Amino acid sequence: MPLTNRLSAEVFGTFWLVLGGCGSAVLAAAFPGVGIGLHGVSLAFGLTVVTMAYAVGPISGCHLNPAVTLGLAVGGRFAWKDVVPYWAAQVAGAILAGCVLYLIASGKPLFQAGGFACNGYGIHSPGQYSLGSAFLTEVVMTFFFLFVILGATSKRAPAGFAPLAIGLCLTLIHLVSIPVTNTSVNPARSTGVAFFAEGGWALGQLWLFWVAPLLGAAAAGFVFPRLNKDADAAS
Secondary structure, eight states, X not given: OOHHHHHHHHHXXXXXXXXXXXHIIIIITTOTTTOXXXXXXXXXXXXXXXXXXXXXXXXXXXOOSHHHHHHHHHTTSSOGGGHHHHHHHHHHHHHHHHHHHHHHHTTSTTOOOTTTTOOOOGGGSTTOOOHHHHHHHHHHHHHHHHHHHXXXXXXXXXXXXXXXXXXXXXXXXXXXXXXXXXXXXXXXXHHHHXXXXXXXXXXXXXXXXXXXXXXXXXXXXXXXXXXXXXXXHHO
């Protein structure tokens, strides 16, 4: 598949992830009487991945996330020369989605952006969790996200079920970590909305939501192939 096609697919897919996931948080989480809350937002993020995995997975692999791209490269599943172009496409799609979401949300009378579904720590954590707690959460959650991705897409895994496993994993991650960081595990997702939070604090804390997910993903990309190799040798 030509690189331009794959990059376009990553733009579309990441746009959908941010619009669907962050949009559920900004527009629907606290809607009076029928707000979807933490559970609904968690499911929304998982559904964006499931739907795009089937839609653009055959084109680009449906990374939608710089951490996923890095983890796959470390794990020998993706060409290093395409890492930076994928990152650029993912961030572009995320920022475009953040712009569209802001335009939609600002159509409400007396609109205030507030946190705008951004990720944060300290006073900007939903549960007031510290920088250390936030960093550890993002590293561990991204590690297991990549671990599931690598396992679900391996040759030994049942065919056709990877999108469901990956989407459900992302849902579970959000159920656990929304109170801590509002859940990133995706630097593009964090970047796409960080420009719109009131006060500019999200941009100041954005570094964590690049560094921690990338570390967790790289660790999974290193560990999983070695475990899988041992399994292959034993079978």
